[in-house]
Amino acid sequence: xxxxxxxxxxxxxxxxxxxxxxxxxxxxxxxxxxxxxxxxxxxxxxxxxxxxxxxxxxxxxxxxxxxxxxxxxxxxxxxxxxxxxxxxxxxxxxxxxxxxxxxxxxxxxxxxxxxxxxxxxxxxxxxxxxxxxxxxxxxxxxxxxxxxxxxxxxxxxxxxxxxxxxxxxxxxxxxxxxxxxxxxxxxxxxxxxxxxxxxxxxxxxxxxxxxxxxxxxxxxxxxxxxxxxxxxxxxxxxxxxxxxxxxxxxxxxxxxxxxxxxxxxxxxxxxxxxxxxxxxxxxxxxxxxxxxxxxxxxxxxxxxxxxxxxxxxxxxxxxxxxxxxxxxxxxxxxxxxxxxxxxxxxxxxxxxxxxxxxxxxxxxxxxxxxxxxxxxxxxxxxxxxxxxxxxxxxxxxxxxxxxxxxxxxxxxxxxxxxxxxxxxxxxxxxxxxxxxxxxxxxxxxxxxxxxxxxxxxxxxxxxxxxxxxxxxxxxxxxxxxxxxxxxxxxxxxxxxxxxxxxxxxxxxxxxxxxxxxxxxxxxxxxxxxxxxxxxxxxxxxxxxxxxxxxxxxxxxxxxxxxxxxxxxxxxxxxxxxxxxxxxxxxxxxxxxxxxxxxxxxxxxxxxxxxxxxxxxxxxxxxxxxxxxxxxxxxxxxxxxxxxxxxxxxxxxxxxxxxxxxxxxxxxxxxxxxxxxxxxxxxxxxxxxxxxxxxxxxxxxxxxxxxxxxxxxxxxxxxxxxxxxxxxxxxxxxxxxxxxxxxxxxxxxxxxxxxxxxxxxxxxxxxxxxxxxxxxxxxxxxxxxxxxxxxxxxxxxxxxxxxxxxxxxxxxxxxxxxxxxxxxxxxxxxxxxxxxxxxxxxxxxxxxxxxxxxxxxxxxxxxxxxxxxxxxxxxxxxxxxxxxxxxxxxxxxxxxxxxxxxxxxxxxxxxxxxxxxxxxxxxxxxxxxxxxxxxxxxxxxxxxxxxxxxxxxxxxxx
DNA sequence: ACGCCATTGATTTTT
DNA sequence: TCAATGGCGT
Numbered sequence: 001x002x003x004x005x006x007x008x009x010x011x012x013x014x015x016x017x018x019x020x021x022x023x024x025x026x027x028x029x030x031x032x033x034x035x036x037x038x039x040x041x042x043x044x045x046x047x048x049x050x051x052x053x054x055x056x057x058x059x060x061x062x063x064x065x066x067x068x069x070x071x072x073x074x075x076x077x078x079x080x081x082x083x084x085x086x087x088x089x090x091x092x093x094x095x096x097x098x099x100x101x102x103x104x105x106x107x108x109x110x111x112x113x114x115x116x117x118x119x120x121x122x123x124x125x126x127x128x129x130x131x132x133x134x135x136x137x138x139x140x141x142x143x144x145x146x147x148x149x150x151x152x153x154x155x156x157x158x159x160x161x162x163x164x165x166x167x168x169x170x171x172x173x174x175x176x177x178x179x180x181x182x183x184x185x186x187x188x189x190x191x192x193x194x195x196x197x198x199x200x201x202x203x204x205x206x207x208x209x210x211x212x213x214x215x216x217x218x219x220x221x222x223x224x225x226x227x228x229x230x231x232x233x234x235x236x237x238x239x240x241x242x243x244x245x246x247x248x249x250x251x252x253x254x255x256x257x258x259x260x261x262x263x264x265x266x267x268x269x270x271x272x273x274x275x276x277x278x279x280x281x282x283x284x285x286x287x288x289x290x291x292x293x294x295x296x297x298x299x300x301x302x303x304x305x306x307x308x309x310x311x312x313x314x315x316x317x318x319x320x321x322x323x324x325x326x327x328x329x330x331x332x333x334x335x336x337x338x339x340x341x342x343x344x345x346x347x348x349x350x351x352x353x354x355x356x357x358x359x360x361x362x363x364x365x366x367x368x369x370x371x372x373x374x375x376x377x378x379x380x381x382x383x384x385x386x387x388x389x390x391x392x393x394x395x396x397x398x399x400x401x402x403x404x405x406x407x408x409x410x411x412x413x414x415x416x417x418x419x420x421x422x423x424x425x426x427x428x429x430x431x432x433x434x435x436x437x438x439x440x441x442x443x444x445x446x447x448x449x450x451x452x453x454x455x456x457x458x459x460x461x462x463x464x465x466x467x468x469x470x471x472x473x474x475x476x477x478x479x480x481x482x483x484x485x486x487x488x489x490x491x492x493x494x495x496x497x498x499x500x501x502x503x504x505x506x507x508x509x510x511x512x513x514x515x516x517x518x519x520x521x522x523x524x525x526x527x528x529x530x531x532x533x534x535x536x537x538x539x540x541x542x543x544x545x546x547x548x549x550x551x552x553x554x555x556x557x558x559x560x561x562x563x564x565x566x567x568x569x570x571x572x573x574x575x576x577x578x579x580x581x582x583x584x585x586x587x588x589x590x591x592x593x594x595x596x597x598x599x600x601x602x603x604x605x606x607x608x609x610x611x612x613x614x615x616x617x618x619x620x621x622x623x624x625x626x627x628x629x630x631x632x633x634x635x636x637x638x639x640x641x642x643x644x645x646x647x648x649x650x651x652x653x654x655x656x657x658x659x660x661x662x663x664x665x666x667x668x669x670x671x672x673x674x675x676x677x678x679x680x681x682x683x684x685x686x687x688x689x690x691x692x693x694x695x696x697x698x699x700x701x702x703x704x705x706x707x708x709x710x711x712x713x714x715x716x717x718x719x720x721x722x723x724x725x726x727x728x729x730x731x732x733x734x735x736x737x738x739x740x741x742x743x744x745x746x747x748x749x750x751x752x753x754x755x756x757x758x759x760x761x762x763x764x765x766x767x768x769x770x771x772x773x774x775x776x777x778x779x780x781x782x783x784x785x786x787x788x789x790x791x792x793x794x795x796x797x798x799x800x801x802x803x804x805x806x807x808x809x810x811x812x813x814x815x816x817x818x819x820x821x822x823x824x825x826x827x828x829x830x831x832x833x834x835x836x837x838x839x840x841x842x843x844x845x846x847x848x849x850x851x852x853x854x855x856x857x858x859x860x861x862x863x864x865x866x867x868x869x870x871x872x873x874x875x876x877x878x879x880x881x882x883x884x885x886x887x888x889x890x891x892x893x894x895x896x897x898x899x900x901x902x903x904x905x906x907x908x909x910x911x912x913x914x915x916x917x918x919x920x921x922x923x924x925x926x927x928x929x930x931x932x933x934x935x936x937x938x939x940x941x942x943x944x945x946x947x948x949x950x951x952x953x954x955x956x957x
Numbered sequence: 958a959c960g961c962c963a964t965t966g967a968t969t970t971t972t
Numbered sequence: 973t974c975a976a977t978g979g980c981g982t
Contacts, residue, residue, distance in 0.1 A: 060972070092972050114972065200971060235971095267969060382968055587969050604967080605975060641969085665978050666965035672976085 001077075002041050006034070013255075013290045014038045017046055017227065020287040021255040022278050026328045027306075027647035028297025028593065031257060035229060036069045038255070042227055043074070043081060051085035054225050054247065056094055058232040061572050062591065063089045064704045071705070071825045082882055084823040084830070087225065091240050092200060095207035098221075099198075105214050106206050110748065111780040113197040117154075118564065120199040122535060124157075125150040125560075127191060134187070136180030140613065147560055153184060156613075160185045161201035162269040163238050164208070165621050177613060178621070196783055204239045211246040222249030232591075233258035233278070237269035238623065245281070252282065260324055261310060262644045264587055266637055267609060272322065273627040293328050297593050299340030300330035302653045306646040309678055313639045317629050322636060328647075340651065342691065343682040344598065346658040353658035354394040357598070360654070360685050361400060361581070364596070368692040373400060374576040374699050377594035378583045378656075379645045381601040383407040384565065387658075388600065392583055401514050401580035406588065410566035411447070414454075415505050415518045419525055420558075421455025422496055423489065424448060425471055428479045433547045434554055444559045458501055467499040478546065485541040489553065490529040490735045491946075497522075498949035506726075506950065514580050519730055520569035527733040528566075532557050534736060537786050576699045586645045595697045597649035599642070602657035602671035602679065606638035638674060650697050655679055705825065706928075709832040710874045714923050715867075719941050725932040726947055735946050738787035742797055745789075746852040746895055747819075747836070748777045749801045754818035754837060762812050770805065774798050800852060800895040807902070814839040822878045829924050835875045844888040847875050855894040855902060868892050869906050873916040876908055 002014055010030055013023050014037045025031040039055065042048040057063045071083050087094050096114075099106055115123060124131070128146050131137055131153060140156060141149040160170070160181065167189075170182030192202060211218045228248050230236065233256035236244070248254045256278055263272045279287035295303050307327055315323035344360040346353030364370040380388050383404050392402040410416060424430055434445065459468050474492075477485075487495070496502050505518040533539060536552055575592060576582050582594070586601075610618075610630070618626050628636060646653055655678075660670040671679045685691055708714065717724040726732045752773040756764055774797075782788055789797070816838040823832040837848040849872060856864050872890035879887055892904040937955060942948050 058971080090971065096972070116972070117970080198972095203972075264969075265971085268971075385967075585969065607968085607974065609968085611973080662977055665963065666976085667978085668965080668976055 002037050002045070003033075006030075006037060007294055009290050009292055009294075010034045010037070013292065014041050016255075016288050016290070017042060018253055020252050020278070020282050022275070022287055022289045023255065023257040023292060024275075024289070024324050024326065025257055025259055025292040026295060026326065027259065027262070027644075028295040029292035029328075030294075030296055031231075031292065032066065032069070034292065035066065035231065035257065036073055038229065039070050040073050044077070044079060048226055049085075050081055050083050051087075052224060052226040053229075054087035054094065054227070055229045056087075056089065056091045056231060056244075058090065058235060058591070060090055060093065061704075062231070063093070064572065065702065067825070067830075068703050068705045072703070075827060083825045084882075091236070091243065092203050095203050095243065098207050098210060099203065102210055102214075102217055105217060106210055107193055108198070108206065109196050109780050110777060111196070111784040113195065113784050114203075115197055115199045117200070118561075119535075121147075121150050121154050121564075122560070123191070123195075123197070123199075124153055124188070128153075130187060131184050134180055134183045136176040137184060139177035140181055140184070147556075147563070153188075156181055157185055157188050158199070158201040159269065159617070161205045161239070163617075163622055164205070164242065165617070169621060173621075175616060178616065181613075196780060201239075204243060208239055208243050208246065211243070218246055218249070221247060222251065225249075226251060227253045227255070229255045229257065231257050234260050234263040234272055234275045235265045235270045236274050237265075237271065239269075241274045252286075260322075261640055262590065262647075263640055264590060264637075264644060266633065271627060272636075273624070276322070276324070291324070291326060293326050294331050295328045296331045297650055298330065298647065298653075299649070299651055300332065301340035302646070302649050303328050303330040305341045305653065305678070306643055309646060310639065310643055312677060313635060315636070317632055322628050322632075339683060339688045339691070340649075341653045341655070341682060342685045342688050343655045343679065344685045345656055348659045348661050351658070353656070354391050357391060357656060358395060358398055358400070361395070363685075363692075369694060369696045370596075371696070371698065372578055373581045374403075374578050375595040375696050376581045376598065377576065377589065377592075377596070377648070378581065378598045378600060379586050379589050379648065380583065381586060381604050381641070383583045383585055385601075388583065391600075395581070402583055403514060403577050403580040404583035405568040405570045406585060407583060408565040408567075410521060410524070410568055411562050413518070413521050415502070415521055416525060417451040418455050418458065418501065419493070419496070419522075420448060421451040421453070422471070422502075423492065424452045425455055425459070426474050426478060426492060427546075427550055428475050429547065430550055430554065433550050436551070436555075442555060442559065444554075444562055447562070448554060464499070464501055467501055470499070478541070481541060481543045481546050483543070487735070488533050488538050488540055488549070490526060490533055490733070493526055493529055494735065494946040495949050497947070498953045503950055503953065514577060516730075517568060523726075523730045523732045524566065524569065527731070528561065530733040530736055534786055539736065539787075573702050573704050575702055578699075586641055589648050590644060593648055593650055595650045595699070596652045596654065597645070598654040598656050599645045600656050602655060602675050603660075603668065604638075605672045605674060606634040608634055609637070642675075651694055652691070652696070654685065655682060705828065705830050707823070707830040707832050708920075708924055708927075709834075710871045710920070711833075713927070714920055715871075717923055717927060718867075720938050720945070721926075721932040721934045722951065723941070723945055723947065724927065725930075729927075729930070729932075732946070736785075736787060738785065738789060739944075741781060741785060741787055741789055742793060743852040745774070745777055745781060745794075745797050746800050747850060748781075749774045749798075750804060750836075750850060750895075751819045752777070753801075753805060754812075754815055757812035757815050758818065762810065765805065765810075765812070767802070770801060771798070774801060797852070803898065804893075804895050804902075814841060816840055816845060822875075822882050824878055824881050828921070828928075831874070831878065831920070833875050833878050835879065838879065840885070840888070844886045845879065846889045846891060847872060847879060847887060848891045848893050849875070850893050850895055853894060853896045855897040855900065855904065858904070865892075865904065868904075870916045870919070872906060873913045874920060877913055877917055 006014060013021070013034050039053065042053060043050060055066065057066060067083060067088055074081055087097070099108060103110070125147055128150055132141070141152055167182050167186055170178050170185065173179050173182065192198065198206065225247055228244065230244055244254065256275065258275050260272050260275050263270060279289060315321055344357055346356045361376065382388070383406050389407055392404050392407060396402055458464055459471070497506065505522055508515050508519055532553060536549065538545060538549060541549065571577070576594065657670050660668065662669045713728060716728060727734060749770065753765055753770065778794065818837050820835045820838060822835060823830055835847055836850045839846045839848065849868070858865060872892070876887040876890055879885060887908045890906045890908060894902045937951060942951065
């Protein structure tokens with residue numbers, strides 16, 4: 001039964017399942033609740049299988065949250081369903097899944113590389129001379145630094161992808177800069193193909209190509225997907241709309257949900273048009289429209305405030321309307337009359353904004369009903385702006401913690417500066433080496449030198465004597481490097497962790513986000529270092545490479561990171577960490593709510609956000625004419641942005657700024673004139689009496705189920721809980737080496753063989769074909785991992801594969817499935833696994849896991865065997881729960897075994913499986929409770945663990 | 958009353 | 973790169 005709490009329109013939205021449906025969901029109108037009920041209704045009352053539903057959300061986090069809520073909802077009614085087959089995720093992740101499932105129909109090869117924005121920019125940067133050679137490219141790239149040029153080019157390239165512009169048309173353009181753009185784009189696509197790489201916007205481009213160029217794939221997907229739901233539809237762009245309609249096919253059971261008033265992503269190509277014109281995509285009267293405009297979130301006066309805000313703007317232009325005319329109605333009216341919108345500002349001519357805000361916070365805490373700082377969120381356009389950072393510092397100095405992971409403070413943190421200083425100390429040649437000529441100078445050097453001073457100051461302290469001794473020795477060795485080291489930057493980083501100066505950060509408490517910031521930053525730093533070594537293909541220092549690496553690291557890599565800014569750790573499961581106030585960008589706050597919201601950035605004004613090139617592209621090359629009038633968009637966007645900000649507040653909305661009357665050139669009025677009408681009538685918090693009587697809601701728990709797998713979680717935890725803590729929970733990045741390359745290579749080639757057998761192409765499994773598969777996999781793998789195998793090792797891998805094939809004697813008849821990813825949504829977590837091979841007849845199956853090693857001694861190494869047995873039992877559980885097929889036998893196959901029988905077989909034993917599952921549960925419990933205690937160190941694993949230097953120190957006592 | 962100039966400060970992001 | 977502002981000239 002669907003929830004009785006649904007209001008009339010929500011219920012209609014849930015029950016309207018067939019045909020196109022447009023849901024306009026105002027802020028706080030119970031949108032997610034309605035979505036959850038709608039999915040629940042489809043599954044339980046319409047008997048739709050989860051695998052026939054596709055739901056897309058704006059962020060990965062919302063997707064996880066939705067998954068959790070739906071599975072909990074089903075659990076409530078004791079209904080068992082596996083949600084893992086549902087297409088649920090961001091449009092990007094759904095596209096990625098489509099590409100992986102149909103990779104052979106795309107340009108992509110196995111093990112393709114996914115680039116984030118920084119990778120993409122670095123990718124372009126490293127090839128920038130090729131782009132600069134293109135005639136006319138200077139018209140787009142301008143006269144800036146190479147790094148900035150890469151940034152500019154990246155912007156245009158992504159735009160071409162997202163708007164699906166035709167490269168041929170661009171190249172034929174009479175305008176030289178458009179021509180150049182077309183050529184740059186073509187070159188870029190060529191580079192992507194050469195490197196087997198993908199960036200964010202290309203994910204979508206390739207997915208849309210896949211669907212358009214292969215009607216048979218589109219049809220089978222259309223067949224499969226019966227119902228689509230697209231959340232935050234106002235923030236979709238051209239290519240996303242195209243993909244959605246390709247996936248919807250003729251069934252047209254598309255439900256789009258969104259709020260045209262909260263469209264914030266025009267700079268990414270998103271357009272309100274998609275949602276406003278959605279009904280026009282269908283025959284007249286076919287599309288049902290439902291408005292959710294009852295607001296359950298905010299104090300009535302807050303609702304009234306932002307309704308009025310929207311009315312100030314004219315949304316009509318030349319007989320067209322750019323807004324669904326609507327008015328949000330508060331659900332509760334009983335509080336009417338009490339002030340829910342106030343101001344807390346510094347007064348004109350003074351410099352007292354920080355203090356005023358501080359006083360307001362303290363008063364709320366002392367006289368009001370505020371229980372936890374996390375009930376307050378500050379929203380700004382940007383949290384990186386110096387005034388905002390200044391406010392954060394002011395509050396922190398007065399013991400109000402501020403959670404502001406996007407404020408770009410990474411390189412200001414003590415732990416990071418000491419690390420940079422330490423690395424500089426370890427390479428005394430740096431001051432000479434970093435100069436490429438006599439007068440060379442970079443701004444960032446000053447910051448580096450400052451870090452160096454901070455480090456040496458610490459080094460002088462007696463408690464760091466050991467570090468001093470060690471560092472001197474290393475520095476001397478590096479200064480005149482005679483032979484190869486066995487480490488590069490990342491390796492040095494882990495060595496530094498043995499000293500108290502750095503390992504004190506590792507000991508910090510991890511249950512409060514704000515306290516764990518230093519460890520999280522160390523972890524981030526380790527990721528940056530391994531990424532550098534990956535990008536520059538290094539693993540050790542050599543006398544030949546050392547100076548050049550130092551230059552690349554300090555003059556390029558680190559410098560770009562500093563300029564681009566690094567966001568600190570954000571936790572999915574706690575959006576408003578207890579004990580601190582949050583500082584967020586308005587964009588970040590989308591979809592969230594807070595009891596008290598303080599909106600700043602009131603000096604801000606609507607600004608033009610497109611260039612001449614944009615205008616030319618839009619006029620002549622876009623698939624549709626501009627929708628909203630170009631000269632109005634900046635106002636629309638501005639009003640929508642602050643509408644979103646204001647509507648986050650539940651109990652109290654506060655507008656806050658340093659008021660200012662312009663006096664003299666270049667000075668300005670604060671708040672800016674856009675805000676004057678809304679701001680001026682507000683009372684100051686000092687003059688509202690019942691502000692302290694105000695009830696303040698608590699922050700709602702975010703409930704997200706985490707994913708655990710046997711091999712990458714339970715296994716690691718059982719081996720060493722500390723290793724789990726560092727690598728899995730804190731995400732430290734291990735120093736790269738080719739340890740897993742061998743196994744992966746064998747696995748992947750065997751997978752190719754199995755897949756051929758499943759396709760019924762047993763005849764094609766020949767020696768030549770195996771070679772082909774093997775070398776293709778090898779080449780793709782080394783391209784991705786940038787680590788090589790020694791020729792003899794490579795041959796050994798190949799011979800393991802061939803040996804396996806020989807042993808099968810051309811009998812592949814019982815193979816059912818290979819490399820099956822299965823996951824199971826359990827009550828407390830999501831269980832994941834990949835099963836190498838499923839064989840079987842009738843209704844029972846055997847599962848096989850391949851190990852690319854020699855068969856161990858069954859007696860002497862029974863621990864290992866027992867361990868693998870439990871892994872198989874987890875897989876058996878997954879297969880039975882997921883497919884309903886009975887597992888008969890479970891096997892290990894040792895491809896490294898030449899002489900005896902390579903199999904180890906276990907009969908399935910239901911009791912034993914139950915026992916293993918409950919053990920799995922217990923370990924998950926320990927992980928979630930952060931119980932990382934260990935009895936003793938696992939000697940063997942310690943030898944290869946990067947944390948050994950730290951542990952050696954820690955366990956010495 | 959209006960045009961022109963110099964001056965000042967300020968942006969957001971998806972795997 | 974651009975909006976807002978006041979000063980200055982007409």
